[in-house]
Amino acid sequence: MEQREPTIRPFTITTAKDAPIIVIGGGPAGLTAAYELIKQQYKPIVLEKNNKVGGIARTENYRGYHFDMGGHRFFTKSVRVQQFWQEVLGDDFLRRPRLSRIFYKNKYFHYPLKPLNALVGLGPIEGIRIIGSYVRWHLFPYKEEETFEQWVTNRFGKRLFETFFKSYTEKVWGIPCSELKAEWAAQRIKDLSLKTAITAMFLKPQETIKTLIEEFDYPRRGPGMLWTAVQDCINAQGGQVQLNSNVVGIQREGQQITGVTVEQNGRTHTLIGSNFISSMPVTQLLKWLDPPPPTHVLQAANQLNYRDFLTVCLIVKKPELFPDNWIYIHDPSVQVGRIQNYKNWSADMVPDPNTTSLGLEYFCNEGDAIWNMPDEELVMLAKQEIAKIGLAQPDDVVDGAVFRVEKSYPVYDADYEDSLETIKHYLASLENLQTIGRNGLHRYNNQDHAMLTGMLAVRNLLLGEQNDLWRVNAEQEYHEELVLNQPLDKETVTHVVDDILDGAFPKLDPLALGMSLGIVAGMSLLLATLFMVATGGDIAGQTLTLLAQFYPGYTVTAVGSLIGLGYGFLTGFALGWGYAFLRNAVTALYLVSLHRSAQQSAMRQFFEYI
Structure with missing residues (x-):
């Protein structure tokens, strides 16, 4: 049965009269939150420090060439997110095949x-x-x-x-x-x-x-095309998306945020707000608070780290270079980590069909040698490395540009978990502030997860729901469906319990184990036979010949090695499949016993309770 959206309850401003809802950050999370507010007749103000929206998912433009910062595939299990994309862009989405390979030891490996x-x-x-x-x-x-x-x-x-x-x-x-x-x-x-x-x-x-x-959707001119359209929609409906607006201070009275200090064109001013939704890096948010949070919270913020990257965009005078959307570079002899081929994402990303545009991604830390390297030197480095990999010659590159993306990846290092728990506990005490998105939650979320946090934050604000934004994409399961506050029936609870038991007692796949052992056994017998043929080992060869009693047609010859490959595979497959089957059967009997024991225990507790 189709789920109906709940009726929006009236929202009461909690601070200054008629003060707007302020959204800090114009990336996927912030713009999604603002878009949802617009649909409910609120007029938020979005503050974005860059000169264009999209955040990490923005699209840069150089001489008419469009460059996606990171390569953003559009796929999701969330019906609501999919509806959002289609609602905004519709036919401007392309269905694209995925091809990506790994470059390792001067060879290419398909992935998958x-x-x-x-x-x-x-x-x-x-x-x-x-x-x-x-x-x-x-x-x-x-x-x-x-x-x-x-x-x-x-x-x-x-x-x-x-x-x-x-x-x-x-x-x-x-x-x-x-x-x-x-x-x-x-x-x-x-x-x-x-x-x-x-x-x-x-x-x-x-x-x-x-x-x-293997397939995904993609806007004709990159992800920035979507977020620019969302920006236009927000502005057209009475909201405001203010670019080049850097938040440099956040005012607090007790447990309430009252306003933000914004720097625009070298000048600062304060905006009063009723409620605040922030996707700016949570570490920076805490440092901007005035009065500041407790010392231990600031110390925790200082323990959180980020990884940055920059993209060297090259225009190459070749109509085609390689068929991949992107290539992972595992070769340690070059510094580039990944290479995007934007023309293979969408032909509209490249204005001249006789050229190709590449994006070489260098992972670095803000302020290190790569980050501070002049653009001209970075372009020269990129030209040298594509030649070393064998994709193109330096003379084929007609132009290049560099785009830096700060705080792209929240780092999950040894101090991360304890520090984040301290921060989460403190932020929960601020009554009219919610943090969303990859940097607002310091979580390596996908684009659709970031959007979901924006949607859930608005529901918390307008519906009084208690959705835990920190848990979006935090569970082992792929929690992407937007099913909220639904009562749990017996079948759902049973399914969850069964999933937990499956995790504790994972089922062996007879086919996979059989194939694995079959390949090992078959290849071992093949190589052993070929080795004996090549070396002429009499004693070992005579021993292998005894296998003919069990494997009709097998001989210690080149042809016999192929027959041995087949027999070895069948033997290994049978052993692997049989072991997995017996192990699964024993586990199933144990789980039945466990279920029965748990039911008896629960029944005893029930009678003790009444």
């Missing part, structure tokens, strides 16, 4: 992995090592998952972690994987494992694997 491509790139021996490592770490995992390295290793194995995760992740975050908190990985790679990746190579998944989405 494709078996032939990975086998040719890594070689059969390395492939066996990766699968063997996967099996080893599933049998003997880390007992605790405090770090990114431990989290990924437990799911993919150490070998695959070192091959396809370690170098790029440390390039992005600037700290060792052993210092990056596991919570970031849990958010960014939900429900993906080597098992699902291998299965996706051969079979069409019954349901979409989020990290492996």
Whole structure:
């Protein structure tokens, strides 16, 4: 049955008479909040410090070329967010195929992995090592998952972690994987494992694997096209989106925010507001408070860190360079982390079809050597690195520009969790302030999650709801549906309990385990046979010949090695499938016993209570 939107209750201004609702920040979260307020006949003021809206999701323009800061795919499970996008842009959204690859050791690997491509790139021996490592770490995992390295290793194995995760992740975050908190990985790679990746190579998944989405929507001229349209709508309906308006102070009386000091064109003035929704970095918000918060809160704010990046945008006099939307650069010999090919996102991003525009992303910290490097030197560095990778020659580049994006990634380091808890506790005491978005919550949210926090903040404000904005995208599950304050029925509770039990006693996939062991066994017998053929080992060769008693047609020859590959695969598959089946059966019996015990315990407590 279709859910109806609840009736909006009258809203009473809590400070100065007729004072507006002030939204700090004109990124996806702030603009979404303002748009929702406009739809309910309120006229908010949005304060954006840059000269254009969109925040991290803005689109820069240089000589008619459009550059997306980071590459923003538009996909979501939230019906409300999808409706928002279509409501604003409609036919200006394009359906785009996703193609992204990994550049590693001067070779390209498809992502998601494709078996032939990975086998040719890594070689059969390395492939066996990766699968063997996967099996080893599933049998003997880390007992605790405090770090990114431990989290990924437990799911993919150490070998695959070192091959396809370690170098790029440390390039992005600037700290060792052993210092990056596991919570970031849990958010960014939900429900993906080597098992699902291998299965996706051969079979069409019954349901979409989020990290492996193959298609997405995209505005014709980048994400900034959407947010500029939202800006126009807010202004047309009586709200205000004020650009070049930097908040440099926040006034407080007790537990109420009363106003903000805004710097515009070298001058400052104070805006009085009734309620405040902020997507500015929460660390800066706390430092601007006047009077300031307690010392321990400011100390916690100082413990939170951010990672920045800049994009070197190159215009190349080539109609086509490579087919990918973007490429992950895992090669440690170059500093670039990722390369966007904007023409493959949308042809409208490039005004001249005989040219191509690239965005080379360099992850850095504000004030470090890369961040402070002059634009001319950065363009020269980018030209040299695309030549080293083999994408184009320096002489092919006709022009370039640099765009810096500060505080792009909230860092999940060792001090992050305790510091954020202190900040959350303090902010909860401020009665008319809500923080939203990636930087307002210091959480590495996707664009749609940021939008959801803006929507939920407005519902809290206008409907008196108690939606916890900090939990959007904080759970292990992919909480993106906008289903709020609904009563829980028995079926829902049972489903939640079953999910918890599934997490505690994960089911082994017989097909995936069978395939894994089958590949290992088959490749092992293939290589052993070929080794004997090449070296002429009589004793070992005679031993292998005995396998013919069990495997008709097998011989220690080149042809026999292929037959052995098949027999080894079938044997390994049978053992893996059988083990998974028996293990699942035993676990199922145990869970039935556990359910029965829990029911008896609950019944005893019930009778004791009455």
